[in-house]
Amino acid sequence: MLDVSLRRKQGNFTVDAIFRSEAAGVTALFGQSGAGKTSIINMVAGLARPDEGHIIVGGRCLYDSKNSVDLPPEKRRVGYIFQEGRLFPHLSVRSNLTYGMRLIPRAERYVEFDQVVELLGMEHLVDRRPAKLSGGEKQRVAIGRALLTSPSVLLMDEPLASLDFARKAEVLPFIARLAGRFSIPILYVSHSLEEILNLADSMVVLEGGRTVASGAIEELMSRRDLQALTGYTDCGAVLSTVVESHHEAAGLSDLRFQGGILKVPRLEVLIGSRVRVRIEARSVAIALVSPEQTSVQNILPGTVEEITTGNGTLVDVKLDIGCPLLARITPNGLAKLDLKPGMPVFAIIKSVAVSHGVLF
Amino acid sequence: MSWFGLTPVESEALRLSLWVSGWAVAVSLPFGVLAAWVLARLKFPGKSALDGLIHLPLVLPPVVVGYLLLVLLGSRGMLGAWLHRVFGITFIFTWKGAALASAVMAFPLLVRAVRLSIENVDRGLEAAARTLGAGPLRVFFTVTLPLMVPGVIAGAILAFARSLGEFGATITFVSNIQGETQTLPLALYTLTQVPGGEWAAMRLCGIAIVLGLAALVASEILARRYAARLEG
Numbered sequence: 001m002l003d004v005s006l007r008r009k010q011g012n013f014t015v016d017a018i019f020r021s022e023a024a025g026v027t028a029l030f031g032q033s034g035a036g037k038t039s040i041i042n043m044v045a046g047l048a049r050p051d052e053g054h055i056i057v058g059g060r061c062l063y064d065s066k067n068s069v070d071l072p073p074e075k076r077r078v079g080y081i082f083q084e085g086r087l088f089p090h091l092s093v094r095s096n097l098t099y100g101m102r103l104i105p106r107a108e109r110y111v112e113f114d115q116v117v118e119l120l121g122m123e124h125l126v127d128r129r130p131a132k133l134s135g136g137e138k139q140r141v142a143i144g145r146a147l148l149t150s151p152s153v154l155l156m157d158e159p160l161a162s163l164d165f166a167r168k169a170e171v172l173p174f175i176a177r178l179a180g181r182f183s184i185p186i187l188y189v190s191h192s193l194e195e196i197l198n199l200a201d202s203m204v205v206l207e208g209g210r211t212v213a214s215g216a217i218e219e220l221m222s223r224r225d226l227q228a229l230t231g232y233t234d235c236g237a238v239l240s241t242v243v244e245s246h247h248e249a250a251g252l253s254d255l256r257f258q259g260g261i262l263k264v265p266r267l268e269v270l271i272g273s274r275v276r277v278r279i280e281a282r283s284v285a286i287a288l289v290s291p292e293q294t295s296v297q298n299i300l301p302g303t304v305e306e307i308t309t310g311n312g313t314l315v316d317v318k319l320d321i322g323c324p325l326l327a328r329i330t331p332n333g334l335a336k337l338d339l340k341p342g343m344p345v346f347a348i349i350k351s352v353a354v355s356h357g358v359l360f
Numbered sequence: 361m362s363w364f365g366l367t368p369v370e371s372e373a374l375r376l377s378l379w380v381s382g383w384a385v386a387v388s389l390p391f392g393v394l395a396a397w398v399l400a401r402l403k404f405p406g407k408s409a410l411d412g413l414i415h416l417p418l419v420l421p422p423v424v425v426g427y428l429l430l431v432l433l434g435s436r437g438m439l440g441a442w443l444h445r446v447f448g449i450t451f452i453f454t455w456k457g458a459a460l461a462s463a464v465m466a467f468p469l470l471v472r473a474v475r476l477s478i479e480n481v482d483r484g485l486e487a488a489a490r491t492l493g494a495g496p497l498r499v500f501f502t503v504t505l506p507l508m509v510p511g512v513i514a515g516a517i518l519a520f521a522r523s524l525g526e527f528g529a530t531i532t533f534v535s536n537i538q539g540e541t542q543t544l545p546l547a548l549y550t551l552t553q554v555p556g557g558e559w560a561a562m563r564l565c566g567i568a569i570v571l572g573l574a575a576l577v578a579s580e581i582l583a584r585r586y587a588a589r590l591e592g
Contacts, residue, residue: 047487073490080491086484089590090506099502100492131591149492 001185002027002153006043006053015039015050015209021202024183028196028217031206037189039209041155044187045080046073057185058152074103079146079154083161085138087130093141094126100149109150110182116144119181120174136167140174147178154178154186160195168195175199197221197238197276221278222324235316236280237325243273252297252351259322263297264354281316281328283353287346288337298349300325304339319347366567367560372539373547374567380455380543381523384462385516388470392515393505395467396474417529418468426532429461433533457534458541462523470519477511478504510583517579521572544568 005018015036021027029037042048044055044062052065061069062076087096098113117123120140130138139159146154159175160168176199179186190196196203197217204214205226213220220226221238239262241255246266253267255275267275290299302321309315315334319325325347339345366374399411417425433440433451443449451457481504489499505512527545534541536550548564551557 045491047491072495073487074493074495076491077493078491080488082484082488084484086482086488088485088489088503090509099489100494103493103498129589129591145492 001058002187003054003056004040004044006040006050006055008039008043008048008050010039013209015043017204017206017209017211019204019211019214021185023201024179024185025201026179026186026188026199028200028203029187029189029206030191030193030196030203032191034208035191035206036209037191037206038157040206041080041157041187041189044153045078045155046071046076047080060152077149077152079149079151081139081142081146081154081156081159083158085130085135085142085162087133087138087141087145089130091130092126093122093128093130093133096130096141097122097126097145097148100145104150109148111147111150113148116147119177120144134167135163136170139163139167139171143171143174143178147182151184153184155189156186157189158191160190160192172198197278217276218323222318222326235326235328236278237323238276238278239323239325241275241277243267243269243271243275245271257323259302260300262300262349262354264351277354279325279349279354281326283350284319284325284327285348286317286319286327286329286333286337286339287348288343290346291348294348296348297351298347300347300349302345302347304341304343304345306341307334307339319345321347369538369547370560370564370567373542373544373564374571376455376458376539376541377524377543377545377571380458380462381520381526383456383459384466384523385470385520387459388463388467388519389512389516392467392470392519393474393508393512396471396478397500399471400475400478414471415468417465422465422526422528423532425464426461426529429457429464429529429533433457433460451534453534453537453541455534455540458526458530458543459523461529461533462526463519465526465529466519466522469522470515473515473518474508474511477508477514480511481507510586513582513586514579517575517582521575524568524571524575544571 001024002019002021004020006015008015017036017040029040031037039048043050046062049070050063050065053063054061054065055063057078062071063069088099091099097116101109101113117126120143122140122144125133125137125141130141133141143159156175160171163171172195179199188196188200200217202214202216203220205212205220213223213226218238218240221236239257241257241262244254244256244261246253251266252263253265255262255264255277262277264277269275300321302319302325304317305320306318307315309331315329315331317327317329317339319327327347395414399407430452431437433443435441435444435450435452440451449456451460485503485507486499489503494502525545526543527549530541530543531546536542536546542550544564544567548561551561551564
């Protein structure tokens, strides 16, 4: 749905980004500030012009230097949500929301006003002025305004960056809901891995204007070479799961993922919700046989994929349990088990070691 | 016609002044906004020359401006003869000429105020409007212009007040004809030239002061009302 390849020199900084994503859903552009994230979505929106490359969204070509295609921003049908909201101060919330919608022929709209107002919980805001809204409310209006143009892609430039923690928690579920509700791609710029883990399906990692990696979140998060960039001191793997059932007596919830069931402390969410969990490598142990009597809830069969001896004191073992999982063990442990790539093993994960994201 | 106990000469001068200044502002406003936009937003060779030309009336003696208008738009002037032949418009010795002289003299003040307000418009809002599907022209009329309103009001009132006070260019270009081109300042000047006109001149001074204050108050009220609207 998204096919982006861009080069642009700005001063002595060069943006050189290539990424694609096939499915609808959230693609995160991740990188430290100054990595070129905003430049890239400005180019996708047509607010900045690349030197060369192409931008294709949902099969429609927005820019192609080879064929001299360069649609102006108003023809691109992108919904851009800016970091600062950028609501029109001279218009009411209602007029802000309908500003773009009124320019789209009715036949080309896939969302209606009432639908968006309800989805974003804005019923009580529509008759106010932007100056009277809180930060979180402003961002919701900005999201609604972009969505009402029935765009073929949503571009979000750190939409939560200017909000405090409580306001973030207020807006995040709405963004998450969008991805599920409309089958359009969302390009989500962020330097916060937390946000990305909560929202994104795939990720593009940028450093100094260049794409260093792109792919599914689960895959990228388990790559050791990206650990330094993602900024986590402890490496770990990320699993996408769906809440399968709750066990009140045991105080546990079952989460289904590609490789089976993961048991975690009881989650206060509805069955069927999507939950993304992160499992730190140091809280995963490896056994050759399934332990019989243990307090550990999760014993998952898998195979050894890759063994990396880092700076000497610890060894990272990448396992395949239906999806990538990282385990960090001592060289002593490695020698004791005599692990080799391809060996069948059991991954042992304590329930309490599983941290989960905001749920939706 | 007599307002508030004014003499016919006074009310004639007052009416003419308001009429001439009103027209001067109304006609120059669109051009002023355009010129301000060009100066604030475009980059092109000769921009400094255009900037200088627009500001010239501010630094030239008004008589020079009046004389140049006379040469250019007089009945035998290049432009004047053509305008009269093609459109039947005559500027010389008419109130239209007085309005034109006022407009030219007030133009730099108008452009300066409007330009300042354009430079204060957040271009991010214009970019946002573009991504929402609005072309450049629609963005100008639905986002840029509404956000410029305080500056446009300030510029218009400033230009109006300047027009009310216009003297040198007017008297040079369209002369001092009672009922046609004799605005307040010209009437005042005439009174100072005749013996025993002191009291009548003082009365005109009073009218000018009231008018100026009214313009300032009006601008203040409009600006406040607009600011209140933006804050919801």
